[in-house]
Amino acid sequence: MPLDAPTILAKARQCLAIEREALDATAEILNGDFVAVVRAVEETISTGRKLVFTGIGKSAHIAQKLTGTFNSTGVPSAFLDPTNALHGDLGLCAAGDLAFLLSNSGSTHEMLRLLPLFERFGLKTVALTGAPDSELARGADLRLIYRAPREACPLALAPTASTTAALALGDALAMVLLETRGVTREDFAKYHPAGTLGMTLLLRVKDIMRTGEGCPRLPEARTTVQEAILAMTGAKAGAVALTTADGTLAGIFTDGDFRRTALKGGADFLQKPVAQFMTRGGKTIGADVLAVEALKLFQQYKISDLFALDADGRPVGYIDVQDLPKLKIL
Numbered sequence: 343m344p345l346d347a348p349t350i351l352a353k354a355r356q357c358l359a360i361e362r363e364a365l366d367a368t369a370e371i372l373n374g375d376f377v378a379v380v381r382a383v384e385e386t387i388s389t390g391r392k393l394v395f396t397g398i399g400k401s402a403h404i405a406q407k408l409t410g411t412f413n414s415t416g417v418p419s420a421f422l423d424p425t426n427a428l429h430g431d432l433g434l435c436a437a438g439d440l441a442f443l444l445s446n447s448g449s450t451h452e453m454l455r456l457l458p459l460f461e462r463f464g465l466k467t468v469a470l471t472g473a474p475d476s477e478l479a480r481g482a483d484l485r486l487i488y489r490a491p492r493e494a495c496p497l498a499l500a501p502t503a504s505t506t507a508a509l510a511l512g513d514a515l516a517m518v519l520l521e522t523r524g525v526t527r528e529d530f531a532k533y534h535p536a537g538t539l540g541m542t543l544l545l546r547v548k549d550i551m552r553t554g555e556g557c558p559r560l561p562e563a564r565t566t567v568q569e570a571i572l573a574m575t576g577a578k579a580g581a582v583a584l585t586t587a588d589g590t591l592a593g594i595f596t597d598g599d600f601r602r603t604a605l606k607g608g609a610d611f612l613q614k615p616v617a618q619f620m621t622r623g624g625k626t627i628g629a630d631v632l633a634v635e636a637l638k639l640f641q642q643y644k645i646s647d648l649f650a651l652d653a654d655g656r657p658v659g660y661i662d663v664q665d666l667p668k669l670k671i672l
Contacts, residue, residue, distance in 0.1 A: 357494040357502070364490035364503035365510055375485045376515070379468055382484055383417070383519055386440040386466075392418040394435060394465065396427065397444030398452045400501040401508070405444050408512040415520050424452040427459070437464030442486075442512075445469075446504045448476020457481050470512065472504050486511055545633040550666075551650045551659025558582040559657055560616075562592040567603055567619065568612040570595045581647035583657040584620050590655040593617070594624035596647055626651050629658055636661055 395405035412419040469482035488507035558577040562584035650659035
């Protein structure tokens, strides 16, 4: 029957609340089993082996997603269709691999049939299930248990909260391992060379910085506050770099410095040397580092302007924090 708008929204919120309930319940029951699986994955990776994920029905979709997640973080992983596994695809398995068998009930026939086959092939097994006392949980070497007190489906039939909990638990495993392995943004970028994400992670400061007239630079020795302001205005920048006689950075004069100078610099402050009011040194970044590092500096120091330096300490580029959203770095 048709539902009015308030009822539609109420039912949607109820579904989300039930799935959130499953996540909270799963977090509460995390224990040493989770740690044991982390160690098992670390050992698998260290010996040059891979993870194998398998499931049927909705669990297959979760298994495929987790396969992609682990691959994207540099952990070799493969999805094994349980039906095809019985007709030749077990050939992708090798001794030392770690197999994750996904089944909410822990009694899925296909998973129970695969369990002894994996062991025969020399794989260690992990039951990823919502049934801690199930045959699958008891038969596997290791267990990842999630808890979904109820499904969000009004008929209590469609897998909803249980699949959310299974996916989130697998994601938690992947993210913990990402940290324990010390994966950096540079490492992550290697596995995402295409698309917006790849562009964002692979861009370097020299690829996004303003150069030439877009990077205002003046000698500190003979520049007045007025000249500094005119240079910033002409470049549509929020700061100007002041340089020493050899071209290296001496300091930075920003819009904020100008406002503070106007308050305490006296009536003739525009004609005074900008060197009296600039920030010595200032926050800078190397032109060859990843662009996401510039974002870190903007966020860490709450600044709006950043000059890029070459290997000799000369300012060669300028970045305004407002440039980053256009480049999809924020």
